[in-house]
Amino acid sequence: MLLSRVAERIYWAARYMERAEDTARIVRTHGELLADLPPTARVRWEPLVMIMGSGTRYTQSQADGRQQQSQTHAADGHAAEELGVVTFLVTDRVNPGSVASCVFAARENLRTTRDTLPREAWIVLNDVSLYVGSEAERSADRRRRDRFLSRVIADSRRLDGVLDTAMTHDEAYVMWRLGRAIERADMTTRVLGVRAAAVLELRAATSPVEGVDDHDEVQWMGVLRSLSGLQAYQRAVRGPIEGPKVVEFLLQHPRFPRAVRGLLREMRMALAELPDPGTAFDAVDRIDTQLHDAVAASADGAALDAAMDALQVTIGDLDERISARYLRLGQ
Amino acid sequence: MTAGGPWDELHDEHGHPRPAAQEVMAVVERLGVEELRARQASATADILTMGITFTVYSDGANIDRAWPFDVIPRVIEATEWRRIERGLVQRLRALNMFIDDVYNDQRIIEDGVFPADVLADSANYREECRGVHPRFGVWAHICGSDLVRDADGTMYVLEDNLRVPSGVSYVLENRAVAKRAFPEVFARQTIAPVDAYTDELNKLLSSLAPEGITQPAIAVLTPGIFNSAYFEHSFLAQRMGATLVEGNDLVVSQGDRVFMRTIDGLEPVDVIYRRIDDLSLDPEVFNPESVLGVRGLMRSWKAGKVGIANAPGAGVADDKVVYAWVPDMIRFYLDEEPLIPNVPTYRCLYEDERRFVLDNARELVLKPANESGGYGILIGNRATDAQLREHVRKVEEAPRNWVAQPILDLSTAPTLCGDHIAPRHVDLRPFILSGESSYVTAGGLTRVALPQGSLVVNSSQGGGSKDTWIVDLGASWGSY
Numbered sequence: 114m115l116l117s118r119v120a121e122r123i124y125w126a127a128r129y130m131e132r133a134e135d136t137a138r139i140v141r142t143h144g145e146l147l148a149d150l151p152p153t154a155r156v157r158w159e160p161l162v163m164i165m166g167s168g169t170r171y172t173q174s175q176a177d178g179r180q181q182q183s184q185t186h187a188a189d190g191h192a193a194e195e196l197g198v199v200t201f202l203v204t205d206r207v208n209p210g211s212v213a214s215c216v217f218a219a220r221e222n223l224r225t226t227r228d229t230l231p232r233e234a235w236i237v238l239n240d241v242s243l244y245v246g247s248e249a250e251r252s253a254d255r256r257r258r259d260r261f262l263s264r265v266i267a268d269s270r271r272l273d274g275v276l277d278t279a280m281t282h283d284e285a286y287v288m289w290r291l292g293r294a295i296e297r298a299d300m301t302t303r304v305l306g307v308r309a310a311a312v313l314e315l316r317a318a319t320s321p322v323e324g325v326d327d328h329d330e331v332q333w334m335g336v337l338r339s340l341s342g343l344q345a346y347q348r349a350v351r352g353p354i355e356g357p358k359v360v361e362f363l364l365q366h367p368r369f370p371r372a373v374r375g376l377l378r379e380m381r382m383a384l385a386e387l388p389d390p391g392t393a394f395d396a397v398d399r400i401d402t403q404l405h406d407a408v409a410a411s412a413d414g415a416a417l418d419a420a421m422d423a424l425q426v427t428i429g430d431l432d433e434r435i436s437a438r439y440l441r442l443g444q
Numbered sequence: 445m446t447a448g449g450p451w452d453e454l455h456d457e458h459g460h461p462r463p464a465a466q467e468v469m470a471v472v473e474r475l476g477v478e479e480l481r482a483r484q485a486s487a488t489a490d491i492l493t494m495g496i497t498f499t500v501y502s503d504g505a506n507i508d509r510a511w512p513f514d515v516i517p518r519v520i521e522a523t524e525w526r527r528i529e530r531g532l533v534q535r536l537r538a539l540n541m542f543i544d545d546v547y548n549d550q551r552i553i554e555d556g557v558f559p560a561d562v563l564a565d566s567a568n569y570r571e572e573c574r575g576v577h578p579r580f581g582v583w584a585h586i587c588g589s590d591l592v593r594d595a596d597g598t599m600y601v602l603e604d605n606l607r608v609p610s611g612v613s614y615v616l617e618n619r620a621v622a623k624r625a626f627p628e629v630f631a632r633q634t635i636a637p638v639d640a641y642t643d644e645l646n647k648l649l650s651s652l653a654p655e656g657i658t659q660p661a662i663a664v665l666t667p668g669i670f671n672s673a674y675f676e677h678s679f680l681a682q683r684m685g686a687t688l689v690e691g692n693d694l695v696v697s698q699g700d701r702v703f704m705r706t707i708d709g710l711e712p713v714d715v716i717y718r719r720i721d722d723l724s725l726d727p728e729v730f731n732p733e734s735v736l737g738v739r740g741l742m743r744s745w746k747a748g749k750v751g752i753a754n755a756p757g758a759g760v761a762d763d764k765v766v767y768a769w770v771p772d773m774i775r776f777y778l779d780e781e782p783l784i785p786n787v788p789t790y791r792c793l794y795e796d797e798r799r800f801v802l803d804n805a806r807e808l809v810l811k812p813a814n815e816s817g818g819y820g821i822l823i824g825n826r827a828t829d830a831q832l833r834e835h836v837r838k839v840e841e842a843p844r845n846w847v848a849q850p851i852l853d854l855s856t857a858p859t860l861c862g863d864h865i866a867p868r869h870v871d872l873r874p875f876i877l878s879g880e881s882s883y884v885t886a887g888g889l890t891r892v893a894l895p896q897g898s899l900v901v902n903s904s905q906g907g908g909s910k911d912t913w914i915v916d917l918g919a920s921w922g923s924y
Contacts, residue, residue: 114661116693117705224495224508225669228681228688239495284707388708439707 115284119226121440123285126222127292130238133215134269135300137262139164139339140202140212144258146335156332157191158198164307165210171201174208196253203262204249212265213249216242231279234272241268284387291383291435298376298400299428301340301363306421308336309360311414333359340371360411364404373424377401380431393438396431403427451597451855452867453518464521464915468629469858472516477863483625484515484860490624496617498903499672511614511675512908515625518857518870518890522636522916525887528591528599531783532874533882534774536587539604539761540878541777543583546760547573557776558769562793565844566763567814568607570722572729573757576746578652582878584761585648585753586717588612588888591784591872593855600787600852602871604770606754606762608719611889612641612875613676614909616683618889622911636886636914641875642683645717648879649684652751653714660714660751662686663694663704667720667736677719686717691724696740702750715751716741722756764813764847765791788850792843801848802836808848810835823899825851854899857910859892869893871901872912887912 143161150156162171175197205211209218220242227235244264252261273293280286312332333354337343346354346362349369366372370379380397384390403424410416448457454465461469472480488510496511520528545552546569552558563569588609590602619638623630646662653660664686666677681688689704694713697703703710718725724734726741744750760766768789771782790808792798801808805824812820822835839846856867874888890910891901901907 114687114704114711115707116687116689117707118690118693119688120707225678226688227495227678228664228686232682235495236493240493243492288707442705442707 115229115288117440117442119229119285120288121436122222122226123229123288124292124435124440126219126226126238127289128296129215129219129222130269130272131293131296132210132300133212133219134266135297136165136202136210136215137212137265137269138341139304140199141259141262141266142335142339144255145338146331149331158195160307160311161198161202164303165202166303167201167208167210170208170210171198174201174205195255199258200253203258204253212262213245216245216265226285229285231275233279234275237268237272237275241265241272244268287383287386288439291380291387294376294379294383295428295432295435297371298373298380299425301371301373301376302421302424302428304336304339305360305363306418306425308339309333309356309414309417312336312356329356330354337363342369342371345369357411360417361408364407364411373400373404377404387439389438391434391438393431393434396427396434400424400427400431448595450853450867450869451593451595453520453593453855453857453870455858462519462521463917464913465519467633467915468517468519468626468913471626471629472858472865477860477865480515480860480865481863487513487515487621487625490621491617494617494620495675496614496621497675499670499674508675511617512894512903513618513621514859514868514892514894514908514910515622516858516860516865517622517626517911517913518872518887519913519915520887522914522918525636525914528784528874529884531601532589532876532884534778534780534783535589535601535604535770536584536876536878536882538774538777539587539606539770540582540584542773543606543755543758543761544577544581545777547576547583547757552773552776555776557772562765562769562844563760566760566766568722568757568759568763570757570760572742573755576755576757578755579751580651580878580880583755583758585652585755585878586645587876587878588873589876591874591888592787592852595853595855597855599784601770601784602787602852603764603767604762605873607721607759608673608754609873609875610673610676610719611873611891612885613679615875615885615887615889615912616641617679618909618911622913633913634916636916638886641883641885642680644877644883645680646684646686648877648883649686649715649717649751649753651879652753654749654751657714661704661712662715662717663689663713665689665691665694665716665718665720665738667691667724671719673719680717687713689713691720691734691736691738694738694741696738696744700740700744700747700749702738702741702744713750715753717753722759725756764789764811765793765844768847787852790848792839792846792848798839798843801846802839805832805836805848807851809851810839810846810848813845813847823851854893857890857892859894859908859910861894861896866896868896869899869901870910886914 139161147156162168201208203212206214208214220238223235223238248261252258276286276289333356334343336359337346340363349362349366350358364373367374369375377397377400384393407420407424410420454461454469456462491513492510497508498511499508546563553560584606588605588611591599592602593599615638649662650660664677664681666674666688668690678688693704695703697710702713704713720736723730724736726737727734728739729742745752768791771786774780774782790797790801792801808824810822822831854869857870858865859868870890870892872888872890875885877883890912892908892910893899893901894906894908
């Protein structure tokens, strides 16, 4: 027995926590990637804002001058951009998609469903929320950033672990898994749409005169790392790291838990345990079909970007159907 | 009321620890203030991490605050406690018989023991409940009575909270925290456990299910996240495996039964532990504007299709004027003498008592009949002239709404105040469950007024709390 209202809050808590974890990982990986590239490389921080689909809000926040102070302290334009983007994505409480905002939102949602979840789960989330509340401001700084982001990632996984091992695998748990899977699938398509597409574009535009390459392999490794997929890719593909293969792996691998197809499996399993999922299954099937077209586009940046946009629309439709069927009863 | 200063719960008049407090005070002394502060800090950190909070409304926003807890426990000897326990059970039996009587035969009025006009004017009397017979004749299933001790050591009942008393979750949580803070004392002494409460509550609620239902679905009805006791609502639901619901999760449908809206459609609810006021319960019968309640809930309850605790209308006995008659109720219904006395109470509706109150207002506490949380109270010897005049005017305007009591010199307990230990005033709220049988929490919630000299223990007004230990000395000799 699961109240519709409680289902909604658990679903959203799962999505917010997943978003916090994924954003943290993307920011962390990007910092590591840039450290590996020569200062002349044309990789910037601002594309990360595009991944989160927050371009307009970011521009607005820059215009509002919220980052003004940080910019005066920054040594040069690059550092200023880094600080601006990281602040926006990690600590900014006005940005609802920042790591800090997502952790707080997850906590607010679970706070109203504490009777449904194991107490340890609440303690983990409350603890990381207190940590984020006290440490976020200082964590835009490069040296502290890694530890902060790693803690958020680890606690998000700890929360999953507690739920997996201490909670009855009932409808509430299934709702959690469903929220996680949908957010994760969405994030994988966003990373591919922006980061991967940018690398492909960059390669196409690079003339032989300008340089040997823009460290293609390192960049693709960055894409994989930002989705926890480097090791899994190497085991699955057993060859050099190449763009189209990375794209195919992240979309099509049936068992990798951040590959879209692997996530469809998770969504189907979850939906099968809920009463009368009806048309939600149809939306999952449509995502499946779209995956094939997307893989075909894997060599062309603009086409890949468009295919990812189409996938995100269908994932949004799935979310809408789940909401209408389970989450908004009596409202 | 005496010259010797307040009674100390843990020390006798010579400053020596009372027998039941010897063990813990020896540990406190051995540890020293520095170590005690360290344990206080770690207890406070536990409370923060465990998310033990209460909500205060401040600066236009609801803020979730960490529960204030003092590490030094309040100790009561088991033989004294057993006597208090019997007194509380006696009191609740009489109170429940009174509520059942006023909604049915009104024998107590007919016999001239209780005045009809006090009932007629009671803000918490619900005409809609006339003629209802809840199971076991019990209306106030869950009661939190406030006990205070005067300077001579007498324990009084200060008030009975029969509507939606809160605080019991903190009794359980304080114990969890105290065990970590003083493991050595728990190992050496027999301290009555408090954990059984939620199980007892669960059994009581189950016993209120409609006829023929063996595994009832229990729901805890909360006004929502912004209520100051939301933490407790969710805590109790969690401990009982009940469903925490808000009004719009419920609907009264086929055959006047109550249902919850689940992801799989409507599921029946058999018992509701409601934590919302009578007037919010059912917009069909009470406040039509209420969005916290459920339309048709009263219909369902009256038809016996759902059990509700506390029963609607139970608050009629939770009125500081009606309180003055509780000793008479005990004599009338049980033919017994009260085991725990009332604080002497002057009823302003009677001209002679009102005259006395107005003439002696400086020496009295003036209390509005139907407020809770310590609001509206005036302590005569601490009020300014203007405040006193204002209250005198209010009493004259609506005498039925006011009672007065002597200013008690509340007992104190040693409390960690910054870098030293000092006495602070305390009260005690035990919780009494009444159904087919009765249950009293082992001890209860000790609330402490943290500012020096303050008598206000309410957590909404800056009060703190302590764990309460019922120490059985007889049972602990073996370990020496």
